[in-house]
Amino acid sequence: MDSAITIATGSYIAFLLVMGLLGRRSMPRQTLSEFYLAGRSIGFMVLLLTLFATQYSGNSLSGFPGKTYRAGLSYFMSVTFMVGIIAGFLPFVPRLAAQAREKLFLTPTDYLADRFGHKTLNYLSALIFSITLCNFLLAQLIAMGHAFSGITEGRIPHWAGVLGGALVILVYECLGGMRAVAWTDAFQGMVLLVGLALVVALIIVEIGTPAAIVATVGQIAPEKINNPDLRTCITWLSTFLLLGLGGPLYPQALQRIYAARKLSELRRALGAMAVIPLFAITTVVFIGLTGIALFPGLDNVTSDRVTFKVLAHLVELEPLAQIPVIMVMIAVLAAIMSTADSALLSLSSILTKDVAARFLGLEGARIEKLSRLGPVISAVVLLILGTIAIQPQLTLWRLLEIKFEILIQLSPAFILGTLHERDAPGSFSARDILTGLVIGLAVALGLWAAGIRSLHGLHPGVIGVAANYSAVLLSRRLSVSSVKA
Amino acid sequence: MIDEPRRHWRYMLVVGLVILATAPFPFVGRETVMLLGLPLWLWWSFSFTALLSGLTAYGMLRLWRDDSDEP
Numbered sequence: 162m163d164s165a166i167t168i169a170t171g172s173y174i175a176f177l178l179v180m181g182l183l184g185r186r187s188m189p190r191q192t193l194s195e196f197y198l199a200g201r202s203i204g205f206m207v208l209l210l211t212l213f214a215t216q217y218s219g220n221s222l223s224g225f226p227g228k229t230y231r232a233g234l235s236y237f238m239s240v241t242f243m244v245g246i247i248a249g250f251l252p253f254v255p256r257l258a259a260q261a262r263e264k265l266f267l268t269p270t271d272y273l274a275d276r277f278g279h280k281t282l283n284y285l286s287a288l289i290f291s292i293t294l295c296n297f298l299l300a301q302l303i304a305m306g307h308a309f310s311g312i313t314e315g316r317i318p319h320w321a322g323v324l325g326g327a328l329v330i331l332v333y334e335c336l337g338g339m340r341a342v343a344w345t346d347a348f349q350g351m352v353l354l355v356g357l358a359l360v361v362a363l364i365i366v367e368i369g370t371p372a373a374i375v376a377t378v379g380q381i382a383p384e385k386i387n388n389p390d391l392r393t394c395i396t397w398l399s400t401f402l403l404l405g406l407g408g409p410l411y412p413q414a415l416q417r418i419y420a421a422r423k424l425s426e427l428r429r430a431l432g433a434m435a436v437i438p439l440f441a442i443t444t445v446v447f448i449g450l451t452g453i454a455l456f457p458g459l460d461n462v463t464s465d466r467v468t469f470k471v472l473a474h475l476v477e478l479e480p481l482a483q484i485p486v487i488m489v490m491i492a493v494l495a496a497i498m499s500t501a502d503s504a505l506l507s508l509s510s511i512l513t514k515d516v517a518a519r520f521l522g523l524e525g526a527r528i529e530k531l532s533r534l535g536p537v538i539s540a541v542v543l544l545i546l547g548t549i550a551i552q553p554q555l556t557l558w559r560l561l562e563i564k565f566e567i568l569i570q571l572s573p574a575f576i577l578g579t580l581h582e583r584d585a586p587g588s589f590s591a592r593d594i595l596t597g598l599v600i601g602l603a604v605a606l607g608l609w610a611a612g613i614r615s616l617h618g619l620h621p622g623v624i625g626v627a628a629n630y631s632a633v634l635l636s637r638r639l640s641v642s643s644v645k646a
Numbered sequence: 647m648i649d650e651p652r653r654h655w656r657y658m659l660v661v662g663l664v665i666l667a668t669a670p671f672p673f674v675g676r677e678t679v680m681l682l683g684l685p686l687w688l689w690w691s692f693s694f695t696a697l698l699s700g701l702t703a704y705g706m707l708r709l710w711r712d713d714s715d716e717p
Contacts (some may be wrong), residue, residue: 234688241667243694248660248702255710372683379680388673388687397668405664424710432706435699 166312169487173495177333182343184337191532193267195336198420198559201262203343205426208417209433210350211343211439211503215413216302216434217353218500222493223308227465229449232373233385237446238397243438245401246408250431252417254409256579259429261419268507269415270515276578279591285598287515288565290412294508295546296564297411300329301501302550304455308494311469320551327547330502332370336535339420342502349495356492357444359485360475364451367478371447377454383400385453395618402623406576407569412511413503509539563609565624570601573626573633593636597644601629656709660701667694 188195203211248644257272266272270287271281275300302323317325333341368374373438379386389397410412421427452467454461455474459467475482513535518528574594581588605625613621673679675689681689 167681234685237688238668238691241664241691241698244695244699245664247706248664248698251660251702251705251709252657273699327697375684381679386685387678388676388685389670391674392673394669394671398665401664428706428710432703434700435706439696439699 163314165483166487166490167316169491170309170312173491174329175267175498177329177341177345177498178209180348181333181336184333184344187340192529193510193514193532194265196532196535197267197506198416199339199343199440201420202422203339203417204422205429207343207347208421209430210348211346212352212414212417212430212434213437214346214353214499215411215417215503216243216408216498217441218297218304218496220300220304221442222353222489222496223304223641224444224465225442225467226449226452226468226471226572229446229465230452230459230464233378233382233387233453234359234446235385235393235608236449237443238400239446240438240442241397242401242404243442244435245405247431247435247438247585249405249407249409252420253575253579256433257415257575258418258421258424260579266419267416268511268514269410269412270511273574273578276583277574277594278583278590279595282574282591282598283515283519285595286571287511289571290511290515291508293564293568294412294504294511295542297504298501298508298542299550301497301504302546303464304497305494305501311466312490312494323548323550324421326498326501327543327550330498330505331536331540331543334502334506334539338535338576339416339506342499343420345502346499347493349492349499352488352495353492354441356485356488357441359446359484360472360489361447363475363479363482363485364447364471367475367482368451371450372449374450374454378450381457382453392618396615399615399619399623402626403565403569403620406572406626407565407622410568410571411506411615416507470599478521505539505542508542509535512538512542516560521601536546547585550609563606563622566605566609566625567602567640568618569622569626570598570605570629573597573601573630577630577633587637587641589633589637590640593633593640596636597629597631597633600632602624604628656705660698663694663698663701667698685716 183525189200194200217288225236225239228239260266260272260275266275268287269290270283273286305326306319306321306323309317309326310319333345337344349476364374365371369377412631420429421430448468448471452464456467456470459470469490472482472486476486478636513531514528517538518524518531523530537604573589578588578594602625605621608616608621608624615621616624668691670687670690673685673690679686
């Protein structure tokens with residue numbers, strides 16, 4: 162089993178490097194659009210799988226079963242939350258996608274710059290996107306170290322896993338840009354879906370049906386299947402809003418929307434993404450429940466490794482289970498790396514286009530002068546975050562924990578912004594959006610700084626975004642009133 | 647421009663489904679009842695989540711066409 166996993170891991174890394182080379186060969190010319198958006202040429206199947214791989218990080222695979230283990234059946238609500246992220250695209254993505262094709266947007270900030278044309282809003286949004294992506298990337302780098310160390314049972318130490326994995330990502334991403342990233346995502350998505358289906362089939366055959374496993378859980382820990390209380394329901398609703406409004410704003414997700422070859426293919430891919438959680442997340446929750454039934458009494462740290470414990474148990478019961486188990490183990494590693502590469506590519510594009518180009522005052526074709534800067538920025542970002550990932554600093558973690566709480570504050574800029582054309586009668590102005598953004602950030606960060614993580618079950622970010630939307634609507638009303646007066 | 651009032655019922659439907667999926671009100675504070683081996687509240691939440699999922703997929707495939715389609 163050990164040597165099979167080592168061979169599979171080595172083969173996967175070799176595959177990534179080959180994809181980087183193929184991506185390089187398929188790039189007709191070195192432009193920002195070719196590098197960061199694959200020349201807007203991604204078709205339905207690759208688009209679906211890259212959206213899937215980007216949305217489902219290593220945390221979804223190894224973290225969700227651990228959380229299910231601790232919370233019980235109520236963690237099934239993560240299925241609802243994942244559906245919510247796709248539902249959250251509907252209010253603004255149809256118009257955003259059409260405009261992105263017409264005006265050749267590269268980054269999410271490009272839309273805001275085109276729609277509102279306000280420097281402070283541009284820089285503030287670029288900062289929010291960058292903080293979010295740094296959080297994502299740092300978390301994936303740390304998880305990558307743990308995954309390499311866990312899969313090889315310590316033969317690759319954590320630090321070597323972080324730095325080695327980061328180097329592999331850097332090489333194939335610098336070679337092939339978005340093409341390499343999307344192709345590796347597609348591979349990971351397929352491995353993951355097939356691996357999960359096989360593992361669930363094995364659990365049902367070797368251990369028991371979902372109903373039998375829930376019955377066992379009910380006997381071992383009845384509180385883990387009990388009806389939710391009102392506060393839990395409020396927290397679910399708040400989490401749904403947090404993810405449903407914030408999740409669609411992930412820059413790497415928005416850039417995949419820009420990168421679609423056709424709108425019809427994008428629509429089909431997002432339509433399929435709305436259904437996938439019903440299978441993928443239900444499966445992951447089922448693995449966590451199986452863990453409760455098989456290994457009751459695990460502590461918090463050990464329960465985070467419950468996926469691997471269930472997989473190892475399956476191999477003991479059925480030696481043929483090695484194949485799907487190895488697939489899932491590689492899929493966990495691939496999920497982490499694919500999320501990291503997507504976040505890195507997106508962060509690099511924002512730092513290149515939204516920060517460096519705007520700071521240097523480059524516009525139009527002159528921006529293409531920066532096309533060789535992207536890989537350099539990626540290398541610097543990975544070097545800094547890789548160093549932090551080896552020895553995570555608590556204060557930085559605390560700062561980065563709030564990513565969703567601040568990302569969600571950009572929601573009115575996209576949802577209300579896409580309702581009207583710029584300068585159309587009754588449209589929301591940059592001042593309206595900026596007022597709401599500042600107030601929303603102040604409320605969310607103020608509550609967070611005061612140590613409030615939940616107010617009657619509501620997240621600080623959700624309270625902040627309610628204040629944000631209210632301020633935007635009030636600001637517009639005042640503007641309209643003053644014009645009439 | 648999007649004809650907003652015409653779409654309000656769709657957003658209201660989504661909001662309603664979200665509330666029903668995330669808040670299984672009839673079961674809050676009551677004893678857990680099982681149906682086909684699973685708690686009834688889970689059937690409730692799963693049903694509305696599945697409806698939300700189907701409606702979202704329908705929205706992507708059909709309603710989007712109203713806003714922006716390729717020539």
